[in-house]
Amino acid sequence: MALPDIGAWRDLDFFASDWPGIEAAIAQDDRDILPPQVQRFAALQLTQPENTRVVILGQDPYPTPGHAHGLAFSVEPDVTPLPRSLLNIFKEMQDDIGAVPTTGDLRGWARQGVLLLNTVLSVPAGEAHGHKALGWQALAHQVLEKTADKPTAYILWGKPAQALADHIRPGDHLVIKSAHPSPLSASRGFFGSKPFSAVNTWLKNRGEPVIDWARNSEAE
Template identity: 65%
Template sequence: MIPPPKWAHLPFFSQEFEVISAAIETDQRRVLPPTQQRFEALNLTPPNEVRVVILGQDPYPTPGHAHGLAFSVETDISPLPRSLNNIFKEMHDDLGEVPHDGNLRFWAAQGVLLLNTVLTVPAGEANGHKSLGWQSLTFQVLQHASQRPTAFLLWGKQAQTLARYISSPKTVANVSTDHLLIKTAHPSPLSARRGFFGSRPFSRINKWLADRGEPKINWTTA
């Protein structure tokens, strides 16, 4: 694995990365996503372009699904994973339309960091790498993204426990310096009806961006 160049300054890459890489190399199971895609989220959304952070748990454990972006899948995947299907249901209720497929790379290109808290998973074993230490990278990314006003989508209790790593942004004259934190239930089928559905996160983020004089996110059209 090659560290993402624009994020390689984070302490994680000089302190924990080598140990994690060695553990993955000796894992006899098939590890997802493919090696070249494990830092896809960070490569597609450099630090100075992050406007929105959406946190996932770990990659999809189904071979062919995970490609390095939280909740996203490759273009040809059908049916969609259930959490992503619920995200699109909420988006349709919120915005009236949804993307044609589950590939969310076009969100990343607009400054939406789709980051899993654990970046690898053994095929068929959800949470199988939760103890490797990837979370240290997530903590540092959140702290770095906090340096300027950012919208954070914290879906589910696990993501919400990471809110403590989101600090107050730096002061910028004449511009609102508050983050937007949206905390709801996770979009999984087990919890989506406990507060995810009806939360309208996409329009809320776009209103916040517009109020700041920033371009809105095009959530629906690649």
């Protein structure tokens, strides 16, 4: 399958050196692979390098069919109940800024410059981390390096995301680290971390528009 239009991200070395092998491995996998091919690079399509102001790293897509649509932590707007990590994100957001989106579709964030990138962009249905050995992580490494060309806010939830911090080149960045919002760890430092107000304070102090975290995906 030809790559979708991902704009300036296409210049990353990953797409010449790593992607052909990953694409071939996925093509040979006879399991149901999520998200659908046309949505696999949705995060890069929606948030271009020059528009990226915030980066939130996830792990791999939701393994439940109908949930993942190419953005970390986000789900299709009709998904109920929400995945538990996303429920915890919204709980912290409500406590932090007093508002949340009306659905779990976070494309409204992406359109404001929040790159919602998983470190692995595919998963076999029902098999979390089933594609973690394909080599996807090189893409996240290169995206972090590229976004660090200008001041950017990074939200690193959990140890796997925090382990990638070395790929963020030094600069006038905001780096927020806390426990992951999953039910197993949210009570160990995610709740009460107030990342949403922290990002907006940082952006405001830089003279940039803040993120409307409660914006619905349909809003333009």
